[in-house]
Amino acid sequence: MNEAVVIDEIRRAKDECEKVAPQLEVPPSTLIHTGPDSSLIYDAHNERIKIYGMDPSFTEEIVSHTAVPDLAGKVTVYAPSSQQSDWKAAGFEREAVIQSFYENEDAELWACYPQEERRENEKEDFHQEALDIALSKPVLVSAPALPEGYRSEVGNAQDSDQIADLLRQTFAEYPSSLDPSIIQEQIQTRANHFRMVYDESGHLAAVASAEIDHERRSAELTDCATDKSFQGRGLMGYLLAQLETDLARMFRIKDLYTIARADEIGINCAFRKLGYDFSGRLVNNCRMPNGWESMNVWCKESLAGANS
């Protein structure tokens, strides 16, 4: 595919998304294959392009054509660390690293901003303070326990309505669709592995999931929400530790990462306490009701299930 064809595909995807947008909470991302081992994802909702496995000079061409205000304000490239000097030379900035994203190599996340104003993180000082609070938390020496009266279960397809309800109550806007049928499909296809915590009356108190890349054998911990009236009791810390154990025992996956809201101190604390390493910030990455939101990347090679 040459760059003109790729740009046409992006424009077509944008038009399609605009057509379906009024009927959907979040227009779906569009996967555009650019070559045998490379792909481009056009994320209309977040006005962002994600690129995997593409040559830097070809990517530069694409970027030069996306510098139209309504197409994409941010381009992120996932690239092996061996290509570092190429992306630097192409004018990209490294924002974060995901450890062992590829089988034996880290992925570096390189960004460029066709819309210059999107590069500016107006909340930089607050994000640094929030990160410092998280980093001041000591890493737990033993696995967190569930407070008395609560139980934890693996989520199955029948739980998708409850999961969607809690996520909708928690987030005013979400980067992906919260349609229960989509969550059901994620569970059935094993794309996502959910865990939940219930209180003694059977009320769903907290949920989190692991979005699994079965081919690369890595997982992103995501969909983290604790009902407001249950926050601060260690439920999320417990759930995330349980997900680590599930991933190790059920899927033999130990390379984990998360892309956590830089605004939300609690979630950064929860990952820090479980021994995740902060590895960078994706500036103005997701659309939220009050503007763009930046995300912190945390990574860990899990030892869960090491003795089982």
Ligand SMILES: CC(C)(COP(=O)(O)OP(=O)(O)OC[C@H]1O[C@@H](n2cnc3c(N)ncnc32)[C@H](O)[C@@H]1OP(=O)(O)O)[C@@H](O)C(=O)NCCC(=O)NCCS
């Ligand atoms: C983030 C969230 C999932 C945390 O859930 P939770 O069950 O309350 O989390 P936990 O109790 O396991 O851990 C939170 C930790 O953050 C700490 N924390 C939260 N806010 C803090 C603050 N302002 N200053 C210092 N520590 C803070 C808590 O004290 C706790 O640490 P501790 O156990 O050492 O006291 C919950 O607040 C939530 O649903 N938020 C809204 C949704 C959201 O933003 N999700 C994250 C998406 S990336």
